[in-house]
Amino acid sequence: MDFKLPDIGEGIHEGEIVKWIVKQGEKVAADQPMVEVMTDKATVEIPSPIAGTIDTVFAKEGETIEVGKVLVVIREEGKAEAAPAPAQKTAPKAATPASREVTPIETAESKAIPFDVLATPATRKLARDLDVDISTVKGSGLHGRVTKEDVQMAASGQEAAAPRPSHTAVSSTSVVPHTFQTVPAPQRGALQTIPLRGVRKKIAEAMQHSKRTAAHFTYVEEVDMSAVVALRASVLEEAKRREVKLSYLPFIIKALIPCLQEFPYLNSSLDDEKEQIVLKGDYNIGIATDTPNGLIVPVIKNADQKNIWQLASEISVLAEKARTGKVALDDLKGGTFTITNAGSIGGVFATPVINHPEVAILGVNAIRKRPVVKGDQIAIADMMFLSLSVDHRVVDGADAARFMNRMVFFLSEPTRLVFA
Amino acid sequence: MKTFDAIVIGAGPGGYPCAIRLAQEGKKVAIIEKDKWGGVCLNVGCIPSKALIHASSQFNKLKHLDEMGIQTSAPKLDMEKMQAWKGGVVKQLTQGVSGLLKMNAVTAISGNAVFKDAHTLEITGASGKETITAKDIVIATGSRVVEIPILKFNGKNVLDSTQALDLKKLPKQFLVIGGGFIGLEIGMAYAKLGSKVTIVEALDQLLATVEKELVQVVEKKMRELGMTVLTSTKAVGLKEKDPAKESLLHLEVETKDGKKTLEADAILVSVGRKPNSDGLGLEKIGVKTDSRGNIPTDNQGKTNVPGVWAIGDVTGAPQLAHRATQDGLLVAANICGEKAFKDYKTVPWAVFVDPEIATAGLTEKEAKEKGIPYKVGKFPFGANGRALSTNEGHGFLKVLINEKNETVIGVHIVGPEASNLIAEATLAIEMGATAEDLVRTIHTHPTLPEAFPEAVELAFSKAIHVFKPKRG
Numbered sequence: 001m002d003f004k005l006p007d008i009g010e011g012i013h014e015g016e017i018v019k020w021i022v023k024q025g026e027k028v029a030a031d032q033p034m035v036e037v038m039t040d041k042a043t044v045e046i047p048s049p050i051a052g053t054i055d056t057v058f059a060k061e062g063e064t065i066e067v068g069k070v071l072v073v074i075r076e077e078g079k080a081e082a083a084p085a086p087a088q089k090t091a092p093k094a095a096t097p098a099s100r101e102v103t104p105i106e107t108a109e110s111k112a113i114p115f116d117v118l119a120t121p122a123t124r125k126l127a128r129d130l131d132v133d134i135s136t137v138k139g140s141g142l143h144g145r146v147t148k149e150d151v152q153m154a155a156s157g158q159e160a161a162a163p164r165p166s167h168t169a170v171s172s173t174s175v176v177p178h179t180f181q182t183v184p185a186p187q188r189g190a191l192q193t194i195p196l197r198g199v200r201k202k203i204a205e206a207m208q209h210s211k212r213t214a215a216h217f218t219y220v221e222e223v224d225m226s227a228v229v230a231l232r233a234s235v236l237e238e239a240k241r242r243e244v245k246l247s248y249l250p251f252i253i254k255a256l257i258p259c260l261q262e263f264p265y266l267n268s269s270l271d272d273e274k275e276q277i278v279l280k281g282d283y284n285i286g287i288a289t290d291t292p293n294g295l296i297v298p299v300i301k302n303a304d305q306k307n308i309w310q311l312a313s314e315i316s317v318l319a320e321k322a323r324t325g326k327v328a329l330d331d332l333k334g335g336t337f338t339i340t341n342a343g344s345i346g347g348v349f350a351t352p353v354i355n356h357p358e359v360a361i362l363g364v365n366a367i368r369k370r371p372v373v374k375g376d377q378i379a380i381a382d383m384m385f386l387s388l389s390v391d392h393r394v395v396d397g398a399d400a401a402r403f404m405n406r407m408v409f410f411l412s413e414p415t416r417l418v419f420a
Numbered sequence: 421m422k423t424f425d426a427i428v429i430g431a432g433p434g435g436y437p438c439a440i441r442l443a444q445e446g447k448k449v450a451i452i453e454k455d456k457w458g459g460v461c462l463n464v465g466c467i468p469s470k471a472l473i474h475a476s477s478q479f480n481k482l483k484h485l486d487e488m489g490i491q492t493s494a495p496k497l498d499m500e501k502m503q504a505w506k507g508g509v510v511k512q513l514t515q516g517v518s519g520l521l522k523m524n525a526v527t528a529i530s531g532n533a534v535f536k537d538a539h540t541l542e543i544t545g546a547s548g549k550e551t552i553t554a555k556d557i558v559i560a561t562g563s564r565v566v567e568i569p570i571l572k573f574n575g576k577n578v579l580d581s582t583q584a585l586d587l588k589k590l591p592k593q594f595l596v597i598g599g600g601f602i603g604l605e606i607g608m609a610y611a612k613l614g615s616k617v618t619i620v621e622a623l624d625q626l627l628a629t630v631e632k633e634l635v636q637v638v639e640k641k642m643r644e645l646g647m648t649v650l651t652s653t654k655a656v657g658l659k660e661k662d663p664a665k666e667s668l669l670h671l672e673v674e675t676k677d678g679k680k681t682l683e684a685d686a687i688l689v690s691v692g693r694k695p696n697s698d699g700l701g702l703e704k705i706g707v708k709t710d711s712r713g714n715i716p717t718d719n720q721g722k723t724n725v726p727g728v729w730a731i732g733d734v735t736g737a738p739q740l741a742h743r744a745t746q747d748g749l750l751v752a753a754n755i756c757g758e759k760a761f762k763d764y765k766t767v768p769w770a771v772f773v774d775p776e777i778a779t780a781g782l783t784e785k786e787a788k789e790k791g792i793p794y795k796v797g798k799f800p801f802g803a804n805g806r807a808l809s810t811n812e813g814h815g816f817l818k819v820l821i822n823e824k825n826e827t828v829i830g831v832h833i834v835g836p837e838a839s840n841l842i843a844e845a846t847l848a849i850e851m852g853a854t855a856e857d858l859v860r861t862i863h864t865h866p867t868l869p870e871a872f873p874e875a876v877e878l879a880f881s882k883a884i885h886v887f888k889p890k891r892g
Contacts, residue, residue: 050553110433113763113764113765114824115765115781115782115790115792115822115827115829116824117852118823118825118827118852120850121764121850121851121853122762122850124763125760125763128759128760128761128763129759142854143825143826143827143854144825147853
């Protein structure tokens with residue numbers, strides 16, 4: 001039988017072959033894992049649906065294969081090889097029309113290269129080789145010209161989407177996260193190579209692209225969070241009653257919105273190709289989230305229209321979805337500004353990398369009790385550093401400073417948000 | 421029984437490049453040809469017709485040398501010598517094909533091939549039968565002319581294109597049934613040599629798939645050559661019972677204004693070609709053909725039966741040699757384990773009438789159907805220095821620019837050397853070149869290709885050698 005790459009999750013169109021567990025000619029039992037396939041979120045082991053022998057393996061390790069494409073041909077136990085022998089001794093020829101099963105014919109027309117696609121024949125060939133539908137690739141060149149690099153990026157699985165953990169054909173699938181924590185250190189003197197694939201590769205490319213494109217600088221300011229700490233403490237009972245996990249993030253988003261409204265350039269993106277700054281009327285705040293497979297950024301849509309409780313529960317839901325690999329593609333789209341919270345782990349402050357093509361990212365750091373000078377007294381306060389990385393091509397240092405002053409204005413005295 | 425890695429059936433412009441490429445990649449290859457090495461194209465199609473067209477144009481040009489101050493006495497035509505020269509050209513090329521196959525260690529077998537099963541062929545040749553087998557078999561059997569019952573070919577005065585290209589005596593009155601490119605090319609060539617030529621076309625336009633404004637330029641030249649064009653006209657039948665015995669034929673036709681009788685001493689019937697998919701035993705191995713007999717393939721050249729591939733004319737339109745060659749190389753790559761697809765935006769083509777017509781990419785009609793907004797720039801060769809200085813300032817080069825991303829999406833040329841000029845246009849379309857790319861590329865002066873960037877500029881109302889007032 002032809003075994004096709006099954007639907008391994010909502011919105012997943014393709015997977016990369018990480019490793020073949022079985023080899024051509026080997027026998028497999030039903031449900032025996034055959035191959036490790038990596039999607040944007042997770043690596044899944046795909047089991048054989050039947051007992052038989054591996055006849056032909058269609059995708060090499062490292063290759064990206066679309067859902068629905070034939071992955072492997074498994075010869076069922078007890079069945080003879082289907083391929084015709086050139087000279088057969090028995091059986092009269094007349095009544096055997098086709099030598100093998102008839103494969104459907106797709107016309108050349110159906111996959112014809114659209115005239116709108118701006119790419120050279122060589123780039124188009126590369127896309128075919130990498131199984132990338134070039135008409136869906138966003139070109140980085142002038143007028144949207146698709147370059148070889150664009151195709152390679154697309155092939156490495158730029159579009160993130162969610163795997164669904166259990167689903168018919170892959171019911172016995174196990175999630176094998178590739179994380180820094182779960183990989184044991186190599187033995188003394190040994191070198192272990194890990195191919196740059198899947199989510200890791202996507203992160204690598206996105207970060208490099210951002211660093212290469214945006215003119216990064218990071219502005220750091222400290223803010224006395226004592227009032228926010230007190231405010232949060234005063235509503236924790238209420239949070240418990242509502243069964244909402246209330247972190248500091250909703251308060252920071254609440255303070256952020258009026259600042260972004262005041263400084264629209266920070267809620268914008270730079271269209272490099274058209275040389276246009278695009279100011280956004282929506283406030284969709286991405287939350288950089290640490291997951292076993294690497295960093296992903298789910299987005300809280302229309303954050304300006306949500307109250308603290310809505311923000312809090314949405315953050316919890318998205319974070320949980322992200323960690324378990326259930327984020328829908330739609331949850332990852334449409335961000336206008338990003339917040340990254342390194343403070344939950346530690347550190348004084350970080351210099352975040354902008355989530356390109358956005359132009360700014362706010363780093364939220366740990367709230368720590370520190371001695372501060374208040375009036376002429378040394379007092380203890382709940383202090384926090386905010387680090388704002390911006391694209392200097394769009395936002396100048398003075399504007400970043402003014403923006404941060406407003407953040408401090410609201411966070412140091414959150415009641416002011418009533419007037420925002 | 422001999423075993424090969426791959427077998428190619430048919431040694432035309434699709435088959436022989438396929439076989440050579442397979443051999444270059446280290447495959448053990450056989451190629452089977454039942455008629456002539458090089459196929460229709462080299463023997464009785466593209467090459468001999470171009471030789472005859474060139475010779476007739478040279479003959480015709482002599483009459484106009486007077487304008488340039490060159491006095492000649494009335495030129496005399498030696499038809500047999502012209503045919504001998506044409507035969508020499510063909511021979512040189514076909515021998516070249518045989519030589520190349522030999523040098524690449526391709527086993528060349530003369531004979532007729534029939535499938536025994538999907539991997540086995542029985543070949544009947546002059547020296548008897550043999551059976552050969554291979555994992556992959558490529559069907560490259562091409563096409564042949566369509567015969568109509570009321571005008572059966574007799575090789576004497578009711579002719580197919582092959583016979584019409586081989587006339588040893590110039591017909592006085594030459595009648596062409598079918599106003600497609602083969603009929604027009606041969607008809608015009610004989611008109612230039614001095615025949616009185618009439619073209620009969622059932623549709624309301626000659627060269628039905630070509631944009632009308634291009635055809636009009638050629639029609640003007642046809643009138644100058646004294647040719648008669650009857651469109652929306654159908655051939656009804658010959659008055660003669662046994663035309664081969666007569667020296668003058670009378671063909672009854674049905675025109676818009678009623679019936680008419682046309683006289684001719686030779687009639688060319690060129691109403692199309694059909695695929696050579698019959699007689700191969702395809703039914704036996706389950707290879708599907710469509711209602712017209714074409715073998716459908718996917719965009720890798722595979723038929724519905726694994727291991728059996730098909731390329732060129734036998735797979736249907738466009739029936740063009742260069743398309744077959746491209747198919748052949750693609751299938752060879754796929755047989756060698758590569759993953760190659762038919763991924764071209766356009767198959768360009770040229771009609772060797774006077775002036776030549778050539779086309780690449782979308783016509784205006786096609787662009788509209790696809791919903792692509794476009795600008796048009798049309799540059800007349802009358803404003804091109806080179807065209808004028810060679811006394812060929814007729815026709816124009818028209819370019820279609822996609823308004824969305826300013827790429828070149830179609831180029832249509834009627835004019836001198838259109839068949840050569842279309843190469844740059846095809847490259848531009850495949851590369852996704854933009855209007856700006858074209859005008860920033862320096863074109864040699866004084867040459868015909870200068871018309872290309874000028875046409876692009878005209879699409880933006882800015883050509884140097886044509887004045888176009890700005891709108892609004």
